[in-house]
Amino acid sequence: MLRTYFLLAWRNLLANKLASLINIVGLSIAVACSITVFLTLRNFWTLDDFHANGDRIYMLEYVQKHQDETRTFGDAPALMANALAADFPQVKHTVRVERENVTVYRNESVISEMITYADANFFDVFTFPLAQGSPAALRDPSALILSHDMALKYFPDQNPIGQPFTVLTGSREQKQFVVRGVAADFPDNIGFKFALLTGYHPVHTALKNQDWSSHISAVFVELHPRANIATLARQMKPYMVRYNARNPEKPIESFVFDNLRQPAQNAYDVDRRPAEANHPLISLVFGAIALVMMAISCVNYVNISLGGVTRRLKEIGMRKVLGGTRQQLIGQFMIENLLLCAFALAFGLLITELFLIPLFNDIMTMTISLNVGQNGTLWVFLIGLLLFTAVVSGAYPALYVSAFRPTVVFAGKLKFSDRRTVARVLLVGQFALAFIAVIIGVALTHAGKQWQNIDWGYTPDNALVLRLTDSTQYTILKNELGQLPNVRAVSGAQSHVGESMNSQSVWVGGIEKQALVFDVGPDYPQTLGLQLAQGRFFDPQRRAENTQSVLVNQTFVEQHGLKQPVVGQSMRLDSQLVTVAGVVQDFKWFGSGAERPAILRPAPESRFTYLIADFEPGRGPQVATAVTRIWKAHVPTMTPSWFYQKDVFENFNTTSRKLSAGFGVLSGLALLIACMGLYGLATQHFVRRIKEVSVRKVLGATVSQVILLVNREFISLLLVAGGLANALCFTGIQLLLQQTQPFTGGLRLGLWPYLVANGVVLLTAALAVSVQSWKVATVKLAESLKNPD
Template sequence: MFKNYLKIAWRNLIKDKTNTGLNVVGLSIAFAVVILLGMAAMFQLSYDDFHANVDSIYKVVRTEQTPKGPKAGTVQPAPLAPALYAEVPGVKRIARCVEDGTLALYNDKEVSMDIIWVDQEFFSMFSFPILNGNDKNPLENLNSVVVTKDGANKLFGSTDVIGKTFNLLVNGQETPFTVSAIADNILPQSNLDFQIAARFESHNEYNESKEAWDRQYHAVYVELDEGMTASVFEKSSEPFIDLHYEEGINRLKRDGATADENGRFINLKLVPLKDVHFAKFKNGFVEVSRSRPYLIFGIALLILFIACVNYINMSIAKTAKRLKEIGMRKTLGAQKQQLFFQFWSESLFVFLLSITIGVVLSAVFLNDFKSMFNTQISSELLLSPVFLVGLLLTVLVITMLVGGYPALLMSRLGTIQSLKGKLESSGSNKVRNVLMVFQFGIAILMIVGTLVLWGQIDYMRNKDLGFDKEQVVSFPLNGKRNSHDMVELLRDELSGNPDIISVSGSDSNLGLGKDGGRSSSGIGFEYKGRIVMTNFLVVNHEYIQTLGLNVVAGRSFESAGDSLGVVINEAMAKELGEQDPLISQLEIDDGVFYPVYGVVKDYNFTDLDREIAPMTFFMSRQQNLTYGFVKVSPANMANSYAAIESAWKKLEPNAEFLGSFVDENIDRTFKQEKTTAKMIASGSIIAILLSCMGLFAMSLLIVSQRTKEIGIRKVVGASVTSITYILTKDFLKLVLIAFVIASPIAWWAMREWLQNYAYKIELSIWYFVAAGALALIIAFLTIGTRTVRAARANPVKSLRTE
């Protein structure tokens, strides 16, 4: 019996090649998109899941109730971790971590490497597999390091390097370290990324800050004992906080801070390791949001929904052509369940063929997808049991629901009704119309999202940030020379080039350079009986001129001898609260006061999702510069870049030059927004394409059903325009209804998304009008081509049609 169902189903599908082809193409594309987007979403959701102890590892976050509201931070003081381990019960292991870049030197080779400075327990807490060497305690000695396979090949050209010694540049000095173990390469879904792991106590800041509770510069991860929960640990850490942060708490009270609902001013919060990748700190609270992977899942499901709507609508529309077949089968004794399985078997054929093609398409376009959307998914994920089971269940559910509904509808038709060849009021048209409204509503929603996202990206890309980003080249000072000396040597080397305007440096980049490094630093100090917080930037004396910052009061640094004073921005001037900020004396170091030389106009030194914060510029040779900046003339910018690179290679022949223009750096900070925008734009195109395929198939069926009506109308004098209007108006009306429903939803969603940015576009009505007009035009062109042809056909041929 089942074999007979399949045989008849295959014959029926082959007989109606157009509809079958459209369904297979639409569903295949939808399944391929679902597979690729599903893999991307699962990759995002799998961050740090590979660690064996992931459920008991947490990142320590400190929250404070400041006079300006609550704040949260992930950087901690060096003495916190050992004190927490010794004094608060429930800690199984604890590790401090500083992710950094370093220069590794081996023989005549100088290589920039990603390094993480960690405590001895690090490899016991985290599951970074040791492939060779000391796998029990690889960081047992202060001069021991663990090198990944990639790191070993990069530095030594081999992984057989256990026991080999090389130098790392630590605080300007070449310090020897010995390879104790080789670790496997770090998985892309790890928040901790490194090529070398070294002891935390060997970091250049450790000796000066190991007893300083007011100097924060590293992250702390804690593994709790079995049975200990995060909430219990947070509560038990309160006496610890009150003891070690007593001075800070008293300052917060003095400065007018308001306690939280529990009457506390400083707390420790634990963020689960699996949530770290999704954690953001907003208004002093830790917010964990997996909205991006869920958005990816949502786009995939919406596209699949549109393809399924097409299948349902075309299946229902084809019912009119098969009424006599259904009536004859019932007359010969066919039962409802037999008819149901007959029609459902046709759906099964279509869905099995479509999912097979979809899997092949996803494999073919996997590399293009990874490149386009900046994801590191692999084909291994496609073969994982979880993904395969999820895909199988999805296909099974869709086949039952989407294929089952039309089959159930056709099997329930009465015998007489079927033999007459007429469909009485069954609600099928209403179902079709509702589904089409949903279909085009989804497409309009995605078009609006695309337009708004690209509008925001364009706004951020072209916004005046308050500094010169087009003519400035930035590059990491990753050579072995002293960073301050290197800036001076570069200035001398380029001084004869008329296209080089100025050379400077700082300890932080603007945007995201080719090295991928980003850093910031802040300090707090007493000013007239209260704590003042500010971002802190160590610069070379020509930094302000090089970046083109606008001095609105006083002066900038004029020479290397100006290291006894500071320059501040307008936000910092407001923070000081002085009518004339130039009279201020800032006690940045204990007992040492620095006069304010000048005030620069506020500029966006961080991403545009944040307000401009106070900034203090400081000159000190005691702290290293990490990035160089060269301003070039607008003419011959390519030649100027080449001149900078040539000067670098002359001074640092063994260090890689990683220069880029600052506007490129800024553009890299929009990578996540651009990826999301491309994803939604691609989804919009596919959604419109699938909707139009369904609309085109529906127009073919309806025109074929109304062929005689068209002929009669032409005989009695109807024009091509009037007939086209009659055939298209119902469909276009559905698109308009979809626009009315989708627009408020799109407005709410986009308004909520834009709240993430301190600087954002206005949500103009034209975004919605453009989306609605685009959907309407595309729909009209899709159905208009077929209806115009039908309206222009010879009415004699139409009237002869049976």
């Protein structure tokens, strides 16, 4: 019986090549999107579960109150690790982890990396197999263990073991390491990882002089089997008291432990959490993408199947007359659908491997891979997806078609008004989803362009920024660069706008506020070109006064409620009383132009890590050449690292473009599926109206009148779908912009993205039916009217 069903299904696919092709292509695209989403969500849902003892590994976190807001932080006090290991027998291991941004100078390139300092028992707690070397290397302060990716990046054609590796730390200290190990390739579902790993030793500057006020990136705790974490958590109060005695301004409310394998529900909301945590919104967004694509494809299938039902009326009637039961007809149609879905699944796997996975890995920081042979859960998902697709897309057509009565079929009295109503509703829903996808894609592209063109608050085109590697370099380089005819001004900074800054607490009127703090040279604002709104800039000649002065931006004044006159008001920053010397206009510090309260305060030259040169318009290449020449004369062992200020947000812009491109591809696929379904549905619709059109032409109807007649229903349905989608998108985007205003800044989309998206969808839909519309409108009357069908 099954063999007969499959044989009939194969013959039916061949007999209806166009409809079968449209269904297979549409379903394969949706299946590919669903597989990609599954791979992504599986990684998020199983983050770090590959560690053998993951159910007993916990991160120490603490809870504080900030302005009546309770927040949890993951950067634990450094001394808690030794205290836990010494005082609690249920604790098997504690591991301290600290991270630091470093600069790697390699083969004429300057690359920013992250180095991780970890205790020697790191590999006893975590399951990170080494492809080369020994875990004992962490006992040596000069030993370095590379991740698999770092080994390929810096030693692509050689053995890394024994190779020297030099980095420049955040404190501008040049450190020489030797590679003693290489980790095996990390799994895809990794949330806690390392790039460069070395031992946790006090000889490293970042780890010196730690006390109860010192915080590090993480303190991990591994318990003995059957130990109770709740019991340990209840015994943490004495350490909270000890910490608060040293930090009365920021007391801890409580310590909490969060499991690495099964994190708390609010783990994604923990500030400075050392391991990545799944955000529910990610699951929602990716799940919605998969459901939208599957919905569009399944609606396509249902529409086309119902649209082609008239071709199979006699077949259905004859089968029932010859004794076929409804259950047998349902089985036949479901087998046909299952075969079609199997082809779609095979093509979907191909699309996933060759197209969607490379696209996703290029856009996202997390990587996914399609290891079918080594992944049992993926096989379960694929089988489930095949059955789900077959049932959802084929159940209604099978039940509907199998219910026809032979007497009604052969008498020609069968009516399809109900089916047409269902088809209209499905088509509206299908194109509404396509409209939504395209609107989102166009809106993201428009947002990226708007962010790129936003006013910076200064002119970035004439500034070159040089990263310094030593505190003694600034004075020498400034003196030589200042003598160049094309350089108008030179200044320095410890933290540079667009490149680095610190978020710190500032007390205004006794109330704690948050602000971005930029430590800069006294002439930095003028060199960069910031605009003064009130007061004055720093005076390079009044150094003592500068140390007690700050500049604030307009957003600081507005959000923190400073009353006029602002100049002269006092506030406390880092336990120091400072006075507002001036107010600068808001400047772009982040790629999206988000506005945040900001403070500029003077920093000594000995702490400068950046040199900023303001040059004559159009003289950038000459200044860059001079900078390189001067640098090599004084620092011959290192390659200079510099950039134009206009390019400081290029990484953000690149990410924005990639994200827009990714959604653009998804919206294009959604539109392609919808238009393929429209093409198939329109083809069937036009065939049924051939004789009607012929009669109308005989009675004098023109080509334009015929085209309008046969497409009138589709036009009205598309307009309804467009209106529904635009209303939903406009409301949703406005709510989203309100919720994400701290990130999106003053982004305003207006009507332009909606007009473009609607134009694209309607034009594509018109092209999808244009060929068939023309064929119907220009049909030869003699042939159509004598057609015996």
